[in-house]
Amino acid sequence: xxxxAIIGAGQTKYGNHASGLKGMWAEAAKNAFESVxxxxxxxxxxxxxxxxxxxxxxxxxxxxxxxxxxSAMKGISVRRVENACASSGxxxxxxxxxxxxxxxxxxxxGGIEKMNDLTPERKRFWxxxxxxTEWERLAGLTFPGTYALMARRYFHEFDSTHDDLVNISVxxxxxxxxxxxxxxxxxxxxxxxxxxxxxxxPLTLYDCCPTSDGASCVVLAADHVVKExxxxxxxxxxxxxxxxxxxxxxxPSITQLLATQKASRSAYSMAxxxxxxxxxxxxxxxxxxxxLLATEDLGFAGRGEGGKFARQGLGRRNEGDxxxxxxxxxxxxxxxxxxxxxxxxxxxxxxxxxxxxxxxLVRDAEIGMTHNVGxxxxxxxxxxxxxxxxx
Amino acid sequence: xxEFSNWQGYKVSFNSENFHICSPWQIKNSPVFGPDSDYTTxxxxxxxxxxxxxxxxxxxxxxxSKVDVEVLKVATGIKELSxxxxxxxxxxxxxxxxxxxxxSIDVILPTDLMDFDSEKYKQIxxxxxxxxxxxxxxQGAYISSQQYTESLNSRLNLxxxxxxKTIWPPRQLNDEGSVIDNPKIRLSSTCQIESWTKLSAAxxxxxxxxxxxxxxxxSTVYVSFEEGTYGVFLLTDxxxxxxxxxxxxxxxxxxxxxxxxxxxxxxxxxLN
Numbered sequence: 001x002x003x004x005a006i007i008g009a010g011q012t013k014y015g016n017h018a019s020g021l022k023g024m025w026a027e028a029a030k031n032a033f034e035s036v037x038x039x040x041x042x043x044x045x046x047x048x049x050x051x052x053x054x055x056x057x058x059x060x061x062x063x064x065x066x067x068x069x070x071s072a073m074k075g076i077s078v079r080r081v082e083n084a085c086a087s088s089g090x091x092x093x094x095x096x097x098x099x100x101x102x103x104x105x106x107x108x109x110g111g112i113e114k115m116n117d118l119t120p121e122r123k124r125f126w127x128x129x130x131x132x133t134e135w136e137r138l139a140g141l142t143f144p145g146t147y148a149l150m151a152r153r154y155f156h157e158f159d160s161t162h163d164d165l166v167n168i169s170v171x172x173x174x175x176x177x178x179x180x181x182x183x184x185x186x187x188x189x190x191x192x193x194x195x196x197x198x199x200x201x202p203l204t205l206y207d208c209c210p211t212s213d214g215a216s217c218v219v220l221a222a223d224h225v226v227k228e229x230x231x232x233x234x235x236x237x238x239x240x241x242x243x244x245x246x247x248x249x250x251x252p253s254i255t256q257l258l259a260t261q262k263a264s265r266s267a268y269s270m271a272x273x274x275x276x277x278x279x280x281x282x283x284x285x286x287x288x289x290x291x292l293l294a295t296e297d298l299g300f301a302g303r304g305e306g307g308k309f310a311r312q313g314l315g316r317r318n319e320g321d322x323x324x325x326x327x328x329x330x331x332x333x334x335x336x337x338x339x340x341x342x343x344x345x346x347x348x349x350x351x352x353x354x355x356x357x358x359x360x361l362v363r364d365a366e367i368g369m370t371h372n373v374g375x376x377x378x379x380x381x382x383x384x385x386x387x388x389x390x391x
Numbered sequence: 392x393x394e395f396s397n398w399q400g401y402k403v404s405f406n407s408e409n410f411h412i413c414s415p416w417q418i419k420n421s422p423v424f425g426p427d428s429d430y431t432t433x434x435x436x437x438x439x440x441x442x443x444x445x446x447x448x449x450x451x452x453x454x455x456s457k458v459d460v461e462v463l464k465v466a467t468g469i470k471e472l473s474x475x476x477x478x479x480x481x482x483x484x485x486x487x488x489x490x491x492x493x494x495s496i497d498v499i500l501p502t503d504l505m506d507f508d509s510e511k512y513k514q515i516x517x518x519x520x521x522x523x524x525x526x527x528x529x530q531g532a533y534i535s536s537q538q539y540t541e542s543l544n545s546r547l548n549l550x551x552x553x554x555x556k557t558i559w560p561p562r563q564l565n566d567e568g569s570v571i572d573n574p575k576i577r578l579s580s581t582c583q584i585e586s587w588t589k590l591s592a593a594x595x596x597x598x599x600x601x602x603x604x605x606x607x608x609x610s611t612v613y614v615s616f617e618e619g620t621y622g623v624f625l626l627t628d629x630x631x632x633x634x635x636x637x638x639x640x641x642x643x644x645x646x647x648x649x650x651x652x653x654x655x656x657x658x659x660x661x662l663n
Contacts, residue, residue: 139624140590140625141611
């Protein structure tokens with residue numbers, strides 16, 4: 001079976017971006033191409049998978065064809081991948097599978113979203129249509145509401161309070177403060193995060209990620225061509241993915257994401273690794289409660305112990321066994337829906353290759369993970385990366 | 392004089408030949424509709440009361456200009472309406488409604504009504520008018536009239552399927568790939584609060600963007616039914632009460648939102 005490496009990765013800064021879709025994608029692609037160590041030319045790309053929710057609907061159809069046309073990839077096989085906020089996590093998986101199958105040697109996976117050129121009402125429209133529109137949305141739920149229901153239930157079932165979520169917010173803002181690509185580069189105090197504007201009780205503004213513009217792109221290569229491009233590839237050791245009921249009311253529990261559990265079990269098994277082997281994880285913290293649940297569902301904390309994990313600061317950079325969201329996560333780095341999954345891979349690529357800003361490097365990291373969730377957990381893609389081909 | 396009691400969030404009084412229902416809200420001693428009630432929701436609630444008393448209405452005459460008859464039929468199972476029935480459904484100006492065998496009905500009003508802020512009342516009515524206007528283009532998720540109608544029976548009557556366990560809302564195929572039978576089981580109308588949230592106006596779906604600021608946000612509950620299923624619902628008339636996990640609630644029919652000039656009705660939870 002072919003092994004798959006990441007040979008290049010790049011992204012735009014997340015936030016309010018002056019460029020439109022074509023400009024943002026071209027910037028991310030160019031950054032990814034230029035990050036390849038040697039001899040790379042876009043003509044070597046066989047396939048491209050681009051994740052996007054097509055936010056705003058300005059290019060709902062043939063998104064990938066338009067974007068690749070503007071980024072030196074004209075003529076190759078392309079498609080848009082849509083799985084809500086997990087769109088580019090699944091684009092990465094599709095790219096990995098294309099190489100694994102032997103059909104392609106060099107593949108691009110990426111994602112893009114342009115969110116800040118819309119009115120607040122249209123933003124809320126697009127943010128809400130990835131949930132169960134017929135039953136949840138007409139019960140007043142957007143994703144802040146959905147995750148708020150999870151949070152309150154979690155506090156009821158386990159030894160945890162909103163203060164645990166505040167700790168997560170403070171940590172991620174601290175991690176993102178020195179990340180030049182991050183949307184919200186500001187540290188926040190515990191007191192400030194605790195007293196934020198109530199968005200969906202009990203979640204405050206500091207529990208919610210921002211709506212960001214952004215694009216991200218990674219270049220994958222089959223083992224037999226890697227040497228042409230680099231002597232120091234990052235290996236994509238495994239890919240796990242799963243789905244679950246779209247609506248909360250159809251799930252047996254709302255304090256765990258079964259799709260995350262299933263996808264991570266698959267990824268760990270394929271890589272022959274366990275949670276204790278992971279040095280850093282880019283986790284899907286669209287809301288702070290989502291990170292708390294993920295630390296449990298990914299196996300970093302036991303069931304019901306995610307609050308304690310956050311309280312004790314075990315996910316802080318260079319303090320615990322695993323660094324959770326060294327980029328600042330969705331909370332601080334930002335969340336341009338379709339770009340988030342491959343944006344997480346960009347961070348892991350740079351961390352494990354030691355090319356992030358020195359002040360925020362996770363020391364001695366060998367194994368990294370990305371965890372990308374669609375909606376409130378209907379879809380999930382988990383990837384594990386390693387400095388060594390066989391971890 | 393008949394005594395009033397509470398029923399599905401409204402005030403009701405009745406004897407064998409006269410049934411009366413009234414909004415629990417008032418402005419200056421005159422009953423007014425709550426933020427998501429109208430004659431249709433009053434009529435559905437009163438007919439549910441009559442059904443619960445095992446009284447069969449052989450024929451009923453309804454003021455169709457004030458009541459959404461199609462929704463009423465689905466929600467109550469009434470098959471036939473007549474222009475001259477043994478029973479008359481009469482809408483009164485005072486946010487109340489009667490079903491009676493008599494043609495002349497004395498309007499009686501309860502005395503223990505709750506005060507509704509008059510300014511907020513005006514704003515809510517104006518918001519509904521704006522939202523229901525054909526010129527208003529909803530920024531909410533698009534749910535077609537066909538899709539709305541398809542699920543209306545399950546939505547309004549809490550009709551569930553059974554396939555080894557009770558299933559609600561309805562699903563298509565089971566784990567074996569077989570078609571699940573049509574919904575036939577009516578869930579209990581009481582539920583238990585398992586979680587809740589109150590969304591700020593800025594966090595509410597765009598469907599509610601006109602009314603949510605007036606109501607200081609909207610509240611949603613995640614509830615369990617004794618049949619083993621779960622659901623999420625908006626709260627109704629929760630201005631003076633906050634939910635608590637473990638609290639009981641009752642499922643009632645209310646206005647949800649409006650799209651393409653049509654008011655969409657659904658079920659909400661009234662906290663007990």
